[in-house]
Amino acid sequence: MSRNENIHVSLRFRPLNMREIDENESNIWQVNKNSVVLKQEMAQVFQESKKLTGAPKCYNYNYCFTSKDSNLLVYETVAKRVVRASLDGYNGTIFAYGQTGSGKTYTMMGSEGADHEPLSKPIRKERRSVSPFRQMKPIPKDIPSPRQSKLELPKEKGIIIFALEDLFETVSVSNEKTYYLTCSYLEIYNEQVYDLISETGGFKNEILSVNEDPARGFYVKGLSEHVVGSIAEVLTFIEKGEANRKYAVTSMNHNSSRSHTIFRLNVTSVRVLDAQDEEESSITTESVLNFVDLAGSERVSNLQDTPMFSKPPSNKPPEGRRSSRMRSSNNLDTLLNEGKHINTSLFYLCQVINRLSEKNTAKNDMHIPYRNSNLTKILRSSLGGNSLTCIICTATPTLAQFEMTLSTLRFGGTARTITNRVEANIRNNKNAEILQAYQRDIDVLRQQIQLAQDNGKLKAEEMEAMQKQLEERILKLTHMILNKTSKEHSKQVYENVWSTVSGILNIDKRLIGESIGFRVEEKILKFDSKERMKMMNAIFKDKDKSIQNLTESKQFLIDSKVNLKNELKKAIDLSRQISDKAQKYRQKFDKEKALRKYLDMKLNILEHQEGVEKFPLCKIEALEKFYLQAIDTVKELQVRMNYKQMQEISNISTKNHHKMWAMLGIEPIERTEESSSEEFIQTDASFYAARRNHEDTIDLSIDA
Ligand code: ADP
Ligand code: MG
Numbered sequence: 001m002s003r004n005e006n007i008h009v010s011l012r013f014r015p016l017n018m019r020e021i022d023e024n025e026s027n028i029w030q031v032n033k034n035s036v037v038l039k040q041e042m043a044q045v046f047q048e049s050k051k052l053t054g055a056p057k058c059y060n061y062n063y064c065f066t067s068k069d070s071n072l073l074v075y076e077t078v079a080k081r082v083v084r085a086s087l088d089g090y091n092g093t094i095f096a097y098g099q100t101g102s103g104k105t106y107t108m109m110g111s112e113g114a115d116h117e118p119l120s121k122p123i124r125k126e127r128r129s130v131s132p133f134r135q136m137k138p139i140p141k142d143i144p145s146p147r148q149s150k151l152e153l154p155k156e157k158g159i160i161i162f163a164l165e166d167l168f169e170t171v172s173v174s175n176e177k178t179y180y181l182t183c184s185y186l187e188i189y190n191e192q193v194y195d196l197i198s199e200t201g202g203f204k205n206e207i208l209s210v211n212e213d214p215a216r217g218f219y220v221k222g223l224s225e226h227v228v229g230s231i232a233e234v235l236t237f238i239e240k241g242e243a244n245r246k247y248a249v250t251s252m253n254h255n256s257s258r259s260h261t262i263f264r265l266n267v268t269s270v271r272v273l274d275a276q277d278e279e280e281s282s283i284t285t286e287s288v289l290n291f292v293d294l295a296g297s298e299r300v301s302n303l304q305d306t307p308m309f310s311k312p313p314s315n316k317p318p319e320g321r322r323s324s325r326m327r328s329s330n331n332l333d334t335l336l337n338e339g340k341h342i343n344t345s346l347f348y349l350c351q352v353i354n355r356l357s358e359k360n361t362a363k364n365d366m367h368i369p370y371r372n373s374n375l376t377k378i379l380r381s382s383l384g385g386n387s388l389t390c391i392i393c394t395a396t397p398t399l400a401q402f403e404m405t406l407s408t409l410r411f412g413g414t415a416r417t418i419t420n421r422v423e424a425n426i427r428n429n430k431n432a433e434i435l436q437a438y439q440r441d442i443d444v445l446r447q448q449i450q451l452a453q454d455n456g457k458l459k460a461e462e463m464e465a466m467q468k469q470l471e472e473r474i475l476k477l478t479h480m481i482l483n484k485t486s487k488e489h490s491k492q493v494y495e496n497v498w499s500t501v502s503g504i505l506n507i508d509k510r511l512i513g514e515s516i517g518f519r520v521e522e523k524i525l526k527f528d529s530k531e532r533m534k535m536m537n538a539i540f541k542d543k544d545k546s547i548q549n550l551t552e553s554k555q556f557l558i559d560s561k562v563n564l565k566n567e568l569k570k571a572i573d574l575s576r577q578i579s580d581k582a583q584k585y586r587q588k589f590d591k592e593k594a595l596r597k598y599l600d601m602k603l604n605i606l607e608h609q610e611g612v613e614k615f616p617l618c619k620i621e622a623l624e625k626f627y628l629q630a631i632d633t634v635k636e637l638q639v640r641m642n643y644k645q646m647q648e649i650s651n652i653s654t655k656n657h658h659k660m661w662a663m664l665g666i667e668p669i670e671r672t673e674e675s676s677s678e679e680f681i682q683t684d685a686s687f688y689a690a691r692r693n694h695e696d697t698i699d700l701s702i703d704a
Contacts, residue, residue: 002386002421002422002423003421003422003423004419004420004421004422005388005389005419005420005421005422006416006417006418006419006420007383007389007390007391007415007416007418007419007420008062008063008078008389008390008391008416009061009062009390009391009393009412009413009415009416010061010062010063010064010065010074010077010078010390010391010392010393010412011031011036011059011061011063011064011065011392011393011395011408011409011412012064012065012069012074012103012107012392012393012394012395013027013029013031013065013066013067013394013395013396013397014067014102014103014106014394014395014396014397015067015068016067016397016398020398020400023400025398025399025400026398026399027039027067027397027398028042028397028398028399028402029395029397029405031064031065031066032064033063033064034060034061034062034063034064035058035059035060035061035064036058036059036061036064036409037056037057037058037059038052038056038057042399043055043056059409059410059412059413060413060416061393061412061413061416062078062416063077063078065077067397070156071106071107071110071156071157071158071159071162072156072157072162074107074159074392075159075162075163078390078392079094079159079162079163079390079392080162080163080166081388082094082289082388082389082390083163083166083167083289084166084170085287085388086167086265086267086287086288086289087167087170087171087179087267087269087285087287088269088285088287088424089269089285089286089287089424089425089426090287090387090388090422090423090424090425091287091288091289091381091382091385091386091387091388091422091425092287092288092289092290092387092388092389092390093289093290093292093379093381093382093387093388093389093390094108094159094163094289094290094291094292094389094390094391094392095292095294095382095389095390095391095392096108096292096293096294096392096394097294097297097391097392097393097394097408097411097412098294098296098297098393098394098395098408099296099297099298099394099395099396099401099404099405099407099408100295100296100298101296101396102394102395102396102401102404102408103394104293104294104392104394105158105293106156106158106394107158107159107392107394108158108159108160108263108291108293109158109160109161109238109242109293110155110156110157110158110160110161111155111156112155113158113242159291160238160263160291161231161235163265163289163291164231164234165231167181167265167267168230168231174269176271177269177270177271178269178270178271179267179268179269180227180268181227181228181229181265181266181267181268182225182226182227182228182265182266183197183225183226183228183234183237183263183264183265183266184197184223184224184225184226184263184264184266185197185237185238185241185261185262185263185264186208186220186223186261186262186264186378187241187244187259187260187261187262188259188260188261188262188345188374188375188378189258189259189260191344191345191373191374192207192374193207193208193209193210193220193223193374193378194206194207194208194244195208195220195222195223195224196240196241196242196244196261197224197226197237197240197241197244198224206222208220208221208222208223209221209222210374210377210378212377217380217381217385218370218377218378218380220378225266238263241261241263258295258296259295260292260293260294260295260345260375261292261293262290262291262292262293262378262379263290263291263292263293264288264289264290264291265288265289265291266286266287266288266289267285267286267287267288267289268284268285268286268287268533269284269285270282270283270284270533270534270537271283271284272534272537281428282428282534282537283426283427283428284426284427284428284533284534285424285425285426285427286425286427287424287425288381288387290379290382292379292382294346294349295345295346297346297404297407297408297411298404344373345373345374345375345376346375347373348369348372348373348375348376349373349375349376349379349383350411350414351369351372352368352369352370352376352383352384353383353411353414353415353418354414355367355368355369356368356383356384356418357414357415357417357418359384368384370383382420383418383420384418384419384420385420385421386420386421386422386423386425387420387422388420388422389420391412391415393408393409393411393412394408395408395409605623
């Protein structure tokens with residue numbers, strides 16, 4: 001679903017600088033939320049000097065920022081919606097337009113990137129080509145300057161940094177989509193396009209051409225594209241690019257940039273959908289986000305005054321750049337040449353904008369001169385095309401810059417009327433189609449390479465350079481994969497690695513295609529690196545699955561190991577218990593053995609008097625006593641036995657007497673039988689008691 005969107009235009013005034021304050025300049029503009037108008041007192045002065053008739057004109061914008069507003073507010077108010085939309089597949093372009101020294105670079109890059117207004121007016125006319133990042137090293141604190149406190153502005157990030165923070169934050173928390181970002185950085189200087197961050201060594205003055213392709217539209221052939229995974233990585237590229245930028249001295253600002261720069265982010269997102277109709281599919285969105293820092297618009301304003309947008313300046317490119325970009329800086333011709341070409345690009349930019357605005361109102365089929373300059377070719381989709389576009393017009397608020405500011409105000413007013421037809425770049429891919437397209441793509445590439453080789457198109461050194469480049473990338477990639485896979489094999493890691501792989505493949509494909517100079521057919525274009533990405537995604541999924549299996553097996557082994565360990569522990573405990581018991585039994589056995597030995601000895605002593613010699617004297621005496629007593633006992637027993645026999649005999653005789661007396665009829669004399677037996681029992685008990693006592697006193701233990 002496409003929709004018509006007006007280009008959003010905002011206006012931003014910068015604060016007065018030291019020189020302007022010294023020269024007693026003041027802010028002559030009244031800024032309201034959506035409009036800007038000349039201050040009342042200034043309008044009066046103009047009216048009195050007949051420079052103005054009637055009421056001063058009020059210029060309307062989508063938003064107007066005062067000189068006190070921060071870059072963060074600018075980002076949040078006008079740029080954020082464009083940046084955020086890029087994540088959903090909408091192209092976006094953010095321009096900074098304005099005269100030199102009005103704050104374009106400050107807005108885009110922040111205070112670190114902007115040029116610095118000198119303490120006094122510059123007299124030098126030489127050029128400088130110094131990275132603003134290097135140039136902006138803080139002034140040493142130990143060399144105090146009377147103006148230092150006024151010069152040191154608080155460091156402020158530019159909207160590119162805010163955009164990157166926003167993008168990387170969203171990308172890092174996104175669960176359902178996988179994003180990958182690549183960046184490129186180009187400069188248009190004298191109508192010639194340079195890659196500011198090309199990978200091949202340092203900055204080479206290689207001029208790139210802007211080509212047209214039915215599917216891609218205008219594109220810069222050979223522009224390097226770098227996969228970026230963090231803000232730090234992007235900043236490294238920006239710094240590298242800034243170091244290569246061209247700065248020239250102008251009457252307005254001795255560090256003013258004469259070139260147009262475009263910092264570009266390519267945002268791709270992939271969302272894999274659940275299997276539908278037994279076929280897995282994915283949704284891919286692609287968008288291009290441009291941050292454009294234009295060269296100073298001052299020369300254009302002069303042209304605008306002398307018939308505006310009608311007579312283009314000569315846009316014939318110069319004879320070719322000299323080997324060094326730092327040419328003799330005082331050469332007036334060169335300076336004019338530069339000025340002219342800045343005009344050419346900006347002139348056509350203004351003309352394109354003007355025509356587009358006329359087209360909107362007249363609704364006619366007007367020709368738009370995109371092809372007249374490289375800037376308009378490259379920004380074709382941003383103006384009157386498929387892109388959310390936001391132009392930030394920067395201006396100087398002083399009376400001295402009144403004309404320039406007026407020209408900027410007019411430009412913004414015109415641009416506001418243009419409408420773009422925007423639609424998200426979304427594709428739905430099915431696996432089978434992807435595979436077929438992939439196969440077709442490989443076949444055609446192979447054929448083309450073969451053809452090129454046969455025709456000698458692919459020169460040996462080109463091949464060598466390409467191979468070297470690929471080798472470097474593969475090496476870089478291998479390092480990354482090794483670094484990442486040695487850590488946890490989480491899904492996130494694979495996605496990160498994958499993003500990098502696909503990004504590099506994407507660039508390589510383009511590189512190969514371009515360097516062998518064939519035009520990719522339309523049907524082949526249907527399949528591009530994003531589809532490869534889908535394929536690779538499937539491969540990664542497989543790998544992920546086998547890693548998962550391996551991890552499960554590993555876990556099983558670990559569990560078994562733990563179980564075995566526990567079993568072993570139990571067995572050791574059991575064997576310890578058994579050996580403890582055995583020990584106890586052994587001790588008991590030893591004790592029993594000793595007791596037996598002792599009893600044997602005791603028996604021997606008692607039976608055969610063997611071993612008596614081992615006894616101490618006291619024990620022998622005790623033994624002797626015992627024996628004597630035993631003999632006594634035996635004798636006593638003998639006596640008793642005799643007595644018992646006698647008694648039995650006596651009993652028998654008594655019985656016989658009784659019988660005899662009974663026969664004779666005589667009463668026998670009664671004798672108390674009980675008492676005598678009683679007496680005997682008594683005697684028996686005392687005997688045994690005495691014997692027991694006696695026995696107790698005898699200790700027969702050998703060691704006593
Ligand atoms: P341009 O890129 O348009 O030529 P710069 O961005 O280099 O201009 O700005 C010129 C000077 O003005 C720099 O010193 C910069 O720090 C300062 N400047 C520009 N805009 C602002 C602002 N909004 N707040 C503070 N300083 C600013
Ligand atoms: Mg600048």
